[in-house]
Amino acid sequence: MGIQQTLKAIGDPTRREILDLLKAGEKTAGEIGEHFKATGPTISHHLAVLRNAGLIMDEKKGKYIFYELNMTVFEEILSWITAFTGGDKDE
Amino acid sequence: MGIQQTLKAIGDPTRREILDLLKAGEKTAGEIGEHFKATGPTISHHLAVLRNAGLIMDEKKGKYIFYELNMTVFEEILSWITAFTGGDKDE
DNA sequence: CTTATATTTAGATGAATATCTAAATGAAAA
DNA sequence: TTTTCATTTAGATATTCATCTAAATATAAG
Numbered sequence: 001m002g003i004q005q006t007l008k009a010i011g012d013p014t015r016r017e018i019l020d021l022l023k024a025g026e027k028t029a030g031e032i033g034e035h036f037k038a039t040g041p042t043i044s045h046h047l048a049v050l051r052n053a054g055l056i057m058d059e060k061k062g063k064y065i066f067y068e069l070n071m072t073v074f075e076e077i078l079s080w081i082t083a084f085t086g087g088d089k090d091e
Numbered sequence: 092m093g094i095q096q097t098l099k100a101i102g103d104p105t106r107r108e109i110l111d112l113l114k115a116g117e118k119t120a121g122e123i124g125e126h127f128k129a130t131g132p133t134i135s136h137h138l139a140v141l142r143n144a145g146l147i148m149d150e151k152k153g154k155y156i157f158y159e160l161n162m163t164v165f166e167e168i169l170s171w172i173t174a175f176t177g178g179d180k181d182e
Numbered sequence: 183c184t185t186a187t188a189t190t191t192a193g194a195t196g197a198a199t200a201t202c203t204a205a206a207t208g209a210a211a212a
Numbered sequence: 213t214t215t216t217c218a219t220t221t222a223g224a225t226a227t228t229c230a231t232c233t234a235a236a237t238a239t240a241a242g
Contacts, residue, residue, distance in 0.1 A: 013095055084110070084160065085165045
């Protein structure tokens with residue numbers, strides 16, 4: 001993992017939209033897919049990228065796979081950013 | 092511009108390293124280039140991407156072009172992130 | 183005015199990636 | 213135990229993107 005994978009992951013607009021959807025709470029892959037015109041496999045790919053980046057977690061419940069945000073990794077991005085804004089010498 | 096360009100820009104490790112260099116203060120394109128094994132044109136390309144994303148600003152002084160961080164856009168990323176972390180319902 | 187220096191622009195190339203269709207997996211329902 | 217449903221995996225394709233060399237631009241120095 002690492003910050004590289006994370007930042008690459010949020011660099012795609014579809015993936016950010018997925019993250020936005022998950023702000024409201026966990027959703028199945030199918031529910032997520034309904035919000036896009038892209039095919040199932042495409043969404044599945046994006047979910048895999050987000051999962052590998054640690055931005056989301058998945059849990060299989062019977063026939064469905066539920067996805068939800070993993071806040072931990074957002075903190076990592078946050079600290080990368082604040083290394084710039086927080087350490088601003090003109091602050 | 093917009094968040095898309097910004098997040099795409101910080102998704103590249105060379106560009107993040109450039110941003111890190113500029114934390115110490117403004118530098119010329121040449122000074123920045125010295126820190127990398129990549130060629131001048133490659134660094135110039137990365138600088139252009141960062142500039143188009145609004146992450147850095149350039150100022151021409153005679154023969155040199157100085158680059159420096161533009162904090163404003165970092166704030167924009169920050170607010171995108173905190174829309175997730177700040178709004179955490181388990182907080 | 184000619185040469186040297188700093189940087190960018192143009193154009194080409196190879197690697198990474200987003201997307202699709204078709205097939206595979208796995209679990210529930212009939 | 214077939215069939216159906218949810219999702220992923222495999223493999224192909226097209227686009228995006230990082231990088232390079234060569235050439236252009238612009239300024240300073242001789």
